[in-house]
Amino acid sequence: MSDAPNQPVATSGATPAGAAPVAALEAYRAPRNQWWDVWDQFKTHKGALFGLSFFIFALLFVFLGPLFWTLESTYIDIRARNTNHMFACFGVGSGWLSPEAWGAWLRDMPACFADPAGFSAANPIHGLKLTWAHPLGADQLGRDTLARMMVGGQTSIAVGLTAMLLALFFGTLVGVIAGYFRKVDGLLMRLTDLFLAMPLLPLLLVIIMLFRDNLRAAFGPEGGIFVLIVVVIGLTSWMQTARVVRGDVLALKEREFVLAARSIGTPPARLILRHILPNVMSSIMVSATLGIANAIITESALSFLGLGFPSDFPTWGRLLFDATDWLTQNPERVIWPGLFISLTVLSVNYIGDGLRDALDPRIRGR
Amino acid sequence: MLTFTIRRLILAIPTLLFISFVIFLIVKLSPSDPTAGLPLTIPPEVREQIRESLGVNDPLFVQYFKWLKLMVWDEPLHILQDATGWQIAPDGPRIISYQTRSPVMDLILQRMPQTLWVVGTSYIVGILIALPLGIISAYRQYSWFDQVGTLVSMIGFSVPTFFTGVLFIVIFAVNLGWFPSVYDTTLVVTGWDTFWLQVRQMIMPVMVLGLFNASQISRYMRASMLDNLNQDYVRTARAKGLREGTVVLVHVLRNSMIPVVTVIALNVPAVFGGAIITEQVFKVNGIGQLLIIAIQGGDVPVVQTVSVIFAVLIVLFNLIADILYGVLDPRIRYD
Numbered sequence: 074m075s076d077a078p079n080q081p082v083a084t085s086g087a088t089p090a091g092a093a094p095v096a097a098l099e100a101y102r103a104p105r106n107q108w109w110d111v112w113d114q115f116k117t118h119k120g121a122l123f124g125l126s127f128f129i130f131a132l133l134f135v136f137l138g139p140l141f142w143t144l145e146s147t148y149i150d151i152r153a154r155n156t157n158h159m160f161a162c163f164g165v166g167s168g169w170l171s172p173e174a175w176g177a178w179l180r181d182m183p184a185c186f187a188d189p190a191g192f193s194a195a196n197p198i199h200g201l202k203l204t205w206a207h208p209l210g211a212d213q214l215g216r217d218t219l220a221r222m223m224v225g226g227q228t229s230i231a232v233g234l235t236a237m238l239l240a241l242f243f244g245t246l247v248g249v250i251a252g253y254f255r256k257v258d259g260l261l262m263r264l265t266d267l268f269l270a271m272p273l274l275p276l277l278l279v280i281i282m283l284f285r286d287n288l289r290a291a292f293g294p295e296g297g298i299f300v301l302i303v304v305v306i307g308l309t310s311w312m313q314t315a316r317v318v319r320g321d322v323l324a325l326k327e328r329e330f331v332l333a334a335r336s337i338g339t340p341p342a343r344l345i346l347r348h349i350l351p352n353v354m355s356s357i358m359v360s361a362t363l364g365i366a367n368a369i370i371t372e373s374a375l376s377f378l379g380l381g382f383p384s385d386f387p388t389w390g391r392l393l394f395d396a397t398d399w400l401t402q403n404p405e406r407v408i409w410p411g412l413f414i415s416l417t418v419l420s421v422n423y424i425g426d427g428l429r430d431a432l433d434p435r436i437r438g439r
Numbered sequence: 440m441l442t443f444t445i446r447r448l449i450l451a452i453p454t455l456l457f458i459s460f461v462i463f464l465i466v467k468l469s470p471s472d473p474t475a476g477l478p479l480t481i482p483p484e485v486r487e488q489i490r491e492s493l494g495v496n497d498p499l500f501v502q503y504f505k506w507l508k509l510m511v512w513d514e515p516l517h518i519l520q521d522a523t524g525w526q527i528a529p530d531g532p533r534i535i536s537y538q539t540r541s542p543v544m545d546l547i548l549q550r551m552p553q554t555l556w557v558v559g560t561s562y563i564v565g566i567l568i569a570l571p572l573g574i575i576s577a578y579r580q581y582s583w584f585d586q587v588g589t590l591v592s593m594i595g596f597s598v599p600t601f602f603t604g605v606l607f608i609v610i611f612a613v614n615l616g617w618f619p620s621v622y623d624t625t626l627v628v629t630g631w632d633t634f635w636l637q638v639r640q641m642i643m644p645v646m647v648l649g650l651f652n653a654s655q656i657s658r659y660m661r662a663s664m665l666d667n668l669n670q671d672y673v674r675t676a677r678a679k680g681l682r683e684g685t686v687v688l689v690h691v692l693r694n695s696m697i698p699v700v701t702v703i704a705l706n707v708p709a710v711f712g713g714a715i716i717t718e719q720v721f722k723v724n725g726i727g728q729l730l731i732i733a734i735q736g737g738d739v740p741v742v743q744t745v746s747v748i749f750a751v752l753i754v755l756f757n758l759i760a761d762i763l764y765g766v767l768d769p770r771i772r773y774d
Contacts, residue, residue, distance in 0.1 A: 120593070267457055270750065270753050270754050271753075272712065272750050274713075274715055275742075275745065276462070276746060278734050279466060282734045282737075283466070377601045377716065378731060393601065393605065397720075404609040404613060407605050408606075408609075411602035414602060415594075415598040418599070419597035419598070422593065422597050
């Protein structure tokens with residue numbers, strides 16, 4: 074066990090942190106919440122900061138974006154079907170090497186941005202169809218891609234967060250019970266091993282295919298598939314959390330503060346909630362970030378295989394799947410949802426990396 | 440070691456039984472009907488007779504054990520008979536696909552080579568990329584190579600294969616036109632030109648899966664090398680005056696490979712699972728695509744069999760990883 078002299082140790086939140094001489098040394102400093110130390114360490118991880126800022130940006134984009142971009146995601150503007158995105162204006166040049174091509178590019182590019190509809194109509198050679206009314210383009214029915222990205226992101230992120238919470242709940246429950254009560258430990262861990270040995274992707278596909286219609290009848294077309302996907306992802310991804318939490322609980326159970334709490338007659342439920350859970354919080358938080366990434370990828374993969382959400386209820390994965398039929402005409406329709414899935418997952422993974430470093434008292438403060 | 444192996448083999452049997460029962464149960468409890476695909480003109484009582492003849496109305500456990508016997512005894516014998524020509528297969532019924540009316544095992548055997556080719560090559564490519572990447576990253580920790588390598592492996596780890604696959608198609612098939620976007624499984628390699636076609640159509644699926652595997656394995660390789668590079672035996676080896684190449688590539692590498700080899704073994708089933716998506720992207724008609732088609736068509740026997748095969752793969756490679764760990768690392772003794 075580490076005892077960094079001038080830092081309160083994260084995993085002993087319930088014990089009085091630090092001995093008397095340390096307190097004297099630190100007397101001039103105002104008492105400080107340990108989470109500020111975590112934040113200080115987190116800030117030094119560049120990737121984690123990038124991840125956090127992109128994740129916040131993605132949240133703002135999908136949840137507050139519709140307030141500013143008020144076009145309905147289901148509105149069909151059939152004249153604008155298969156519109157390209159405005160970034161295509163950057164590619165209106167005809168070559169790389171000749172100075173004339175560069176001159177033409179410098180002339181055409183601003184013209185394209187100034188009057189996209191007129192420019193694309195006047196220069197059919199580029200094969201573009203542009204309008205500021207749909208800055209990210211529109212699909213084959215003329216539905217606005219930007220609005221659909223926002224609505225799709227709401228579903229994707231909501232699925233990620235809810236499935237992660239469900240998986241964390243089950244994982245922590247199983248982990249704490251298995252770690253704390255020795256009688257059920259063997260049984261619960263065998264169950265965890267069995268779940269780990271299941272072929273998850275085939276099973277997920279089978280379950281969704283088989284039970285989709287029943288749940289759709291029970292909860293409505295959108296709610297039903299949402300409940301199904303969240304429950305199925307949650308129920309198949311709790312095992313890692315359970316293993317990590319059980320390991321932590323087993324180690325914590327032998328510590329003095331748990332012994333002290335037990336010796337004054339604390340009942341198991343309160344001992345777990347008050348003394349053990351706060352101390353396994355750090356590993357739970359790290360597996361939470363991994364859980365979000367896993368849930369978003371799984372949901373997108375299911376939607377991509379055509380077994381997730383229906384087409385009129387878009388998610389990022391579903392948008393990507395629908396766009397693969399239009400690869401030659403509108404390749405950018407694939408890029409946007411794919412980019413958002415990848416960047417969200419990358420940012421969540423980086424947040425997890427940074428959190429793991431920040432929550433580890435052996436690294437923190439060095 | 441032998442007793443441990445035998446004990447693990449025996450322990451694997453209840454695991455497989457349980458998993459196969461869960462797979463059987465999920466599919467059985469579902470509301471899908473084997474006669475749903477038949478013409479609507481069939482009268483209900485005939486339909487009921489068809490169900491009866493398919494054994495759908497038997498008690499659940501009877502159905503399970505019948506299916507299990509077919510799965511573990513009859514079907515392997517049929518495969519053996521087809522392979523060797525011995526007359527050993529029983530005459531009873533086989534597991535028949537609802538869709539094609541042919542034995543499921545034949546369908547799987549038809550599609551196995553494509554999957555094995557793509558998955559196997561991509562895994563080897565992934566390992567070949569990952570090992571040098573991890574070794575150099577760890578040896579030159581915090582250098583620009585390490586920074587770039589870590590970033591790339593983080594990206595490769597986070598970007599899902601269905602996006603990299605589609606991105607590769609957009610860039611290399613649509614814009615540049617270098618490779619075909621659809622994998623043609625009817626291609627027979629007869630000479631250099633068909634061999635070249637085969638290579639060209641394999642590059643994209645193999646690279647997509649390979650890069651994903653490489654990013655995972657290189658992270659483990661780097662961490663494992665870093666653990667070993669600071670050990671005392673490395674200092675001893677250097678103090679003896681061994682060349683740096685010998686120290687890193689013989690002493691450190693051999694010890695660092697122990698956990699990496701087990702990770703490589705453990706990841707094999709996951710790679711097969713990931714191939715489901717890649718096969719769908721590049722239209723490779725392998726096992727993954729068979730599964731997707733079967734799920735969409737409500738073809739219960741195919742779904743059950745393929746899922747059980749995946750489960751067997753997982754249990755088998757867990758076992759292999761455990762045994763490898765004991766064989767490679769003399770500190771680990773299970774007995």
